[in-house]
Amino acid sequence: MMGIFEGNIEEGEFEAGQSSGLVKEILPAGEVVMRMVEEYRAVVQRFP
Numbered sequence: 001m002m003g004i005f006e007g008n009i010e011e012g013e014f015e016a017g018q019s020s021g022l023v024k025e026i027l028p029a030g031e032v033v034m035r036m037v038e039e040y041r042a043v044v045q046r047f048p
Contacts, residue, residue, distance in 0.1 A: 003012025027035075 001012065002008040003014045006012065
């Protein structure tokens with residue numbers, strides 16, 4: 001709990017197993033933002 005809720009990495013722990021299994025590639029931050037914007041635009045175009 002100390003790691004997760006308080007950020008204490010010395011005495012606590014972090015849970016990352018489930019989400020780390022979803023990582024398929026490491027991208028620069030700019031690429032991540034560009035992909036998010038592209039996905040947003042694709043979704044918005046579906047609305048009238």
